[in-house]
Amino acid sequence: MSIRHGLLALLDQGPRYGYQLRTEFEARTGATWPLNVGQVYTTLGRLERDGLVVPAGEDEEGHLFYAVTEEGRAELRRWFDSPVPRTNPPRDELAIKLAMAVTVPGVDVPAVVQGQRGHSMKALQDYTRLKGQALAADTGRHSDLAWLLVLEQLIFQTEAEIRWLDHCETRLVQRMEEERERAQAVEAAPAPTGRRRSRI
Incomplete structure (x- = not known):
């Protein structure tokens, strides 16, 4: 900012x-x-x-x-x-948190995603309610429009975050399924039966 x-x-x-x-x-x-x-x-x-x-x-x-x-x-x-540059994206605590969670053993990553989704949904409801109040109180002043634009940006950003969390959850399920399939393939593979050649 x-x-x-x-x-x-x-x-x-x-x-x-x-x-x-x-x-x-x-x-x-x-x-x-x-x-x-x-x-x-x-x-x-x-x-x-x-x-x-x-x-x-x-x-x-x-x-x-x-x-x-x-x-x-x-x-x-x-x-x-000038457009706002995207060459150095701002640090996003949620993205960092999930990136770390998937690499640290013992973290219940789906629970982290679900907890954040609940929090983000509540924030989205709050922003939507504030937008309704802002529209009702709009007097046509530029400051009213400025606040409305900020609120709408927060709404769109939170909606995008929720979509991303849904994507993360799908990606986690896919990864767990792939790991399960690999583990089953290893278990189902026949044990090696080759004989040792004697050293004479």
Whole structure:
């Protein structure tokens, strides 16, 4: 997730201070990826170092505002214009967990798959319910559409995860059947009957 570019997108609409950025980021994404204020200020510090934002004064309460620079706007446009690369796929804990489970003796891999499927189905139901609420509350604002798009991405992602878990289960059954057939073939094979030649 590019917090850096998300903050640039918010600053492109005008100067803001850290807490405002955090609040608006979470509002637009439905708090799906919560940020802490420290993370926001660390990212702002890097953006300032890279010449993409500059301090833009303080209000009477001492909040330090940041504004996007022209370089920052150009960076934001490049981000919007470029596809998200798939050259380095993000680590997926579930894929890693199952890859390890099938290689560690004594792990009940079908139970791991079933447990995850139950959890994913519950998440899918929750996301679908939230989508219904979002549609009912839609006022036509862009922030409503942003939240709806995030929810739909979560729904599609969870549906894909459940399909993948079904595939994993099928693959496990096939592998167990192949191993059973190999074991039966070894048992059914005739014992070697060749005689030893005497050494004389």
